[in-house]
Amino acid sequence: MEQVKKITVYIMGKAYKVPADQTIMGALEYAGYQLVRGVGCREGFCGSCATIYRKPGDYKFHMAPACSTLVEDQMYLSQIPFVPTDKPVYNIEKLEPDYTAFEKVFPETFRCVACNTCTKACPQDLEVMDYIQAIIKNNISECADLSFDCIACGLCAIRCPAEMVQHNIGLLSRRLYGKYLNPRGKNLKNRLQEIKEGKYEQEIRQMMTMDKDNLVKTYHGRDIEPDYRDVGAD
Numbered sequence: 001m002e003q004v005k006k007i008t009v010y011i012m013g014k015a016y017k018v019p020a021d022q023t024i025m026g027a028l029e030y031a032g033y034q035l036v037r038g039v040g041c042r043e044g045f046c047g048s049c050a051t052i053y054r055k056p057g058d059y060k061f062h063m064a065p066a067c068s069t070l071v072e073d074q075m076y077l078s079q080i081p082f083v084p085t086d087k088p089v090y091n092i093e094k095l096e097p098d099y100t101a102f103e104k105v106f107p108e109t110f111r112c113v114a115c116n117t118c119t120k121a122c123p124q125d126l127e128v129m130d131y132i133q134a135i136i137k138n139n140i141s142e143c144a145d146l147s148f149d150c151i152a153c154g155l156c157a158i159r160c161p162a163e164m165v166q167h168n169i170g171l172l173s174r175r176l177y178g179k180y181l182n183p184r185g186k187n188l189k190n191r192l193q194e195i196k197e198g199k200y201e202q203e204i205r206q207m208m209t210m211d212k213d214n215l216v217k218t219y220h221g222r223d224i225e226p227d228y229r230d231v232g233a234d
């Protein structure tokens, strides 16, 4: 039987031999830790498992999602408690899609000292400082675009000297963009009108009688709606 290569990692200072092909999360569980917080999708999307670690002889503090980062020999692991995030309640109907929304909801945004610590902390390689600075420059669309792949792990927030929660700030920019700034596609408006007028009634009723195989075949054979950017927007 093929021998599984093992390496040594230190969890809370104690040495453990774990398989070399494990993620940090896998190694913690292999070592006997039952994770009940700081675990979510296990696929690198939900941002729940923010982890910090050190490597021997390396001054740097490394940060990563535990579920999608492989262990390394002699890694020092230490779990951190959840990232406290200030989640103010706001009514988007009462906000303008510009910097004033952030003045009201996240005034700390304007304390950014442009140190770039957040960008260096981001496991998604996002330009975090740039998306915060985009708001200060009143460019909400740019913030929404640059923060789009944020998984809300909070690793930027725990390093920020201005004590802001960047991922919630980015989220507000995307909400404002979606509600006020994103051009509406003509196709959606037209299609909703067609549905209202009962154009698809017969087709829908017919689909309701189909078995799974026919439904799958019909789904794959459907006309794909053209991208609204190719047909113009309102």
Ligand code: SF4
Pocket: 047, 121, 122, 123, 124, 125, 126, 128, 149, 150, 151, 152, 153, 154, 155, 156, 157, 166, 167
């Ligand atoms: S921007 Fe911040 S919260 Fe979002 S993925 Fe990067 S480090 Fe995590």
Ligand code: SF4
Pocket: 111, 112, 113, 114, 115, 116, 117, 118, 119, 128, 129, 132, 159, 160, 161, 162, 163, 164, 166
């Ligand atoms: S860590 Fe905070 S203060 Fe520094 S650039 Fe990022 S948002 Fe600005």
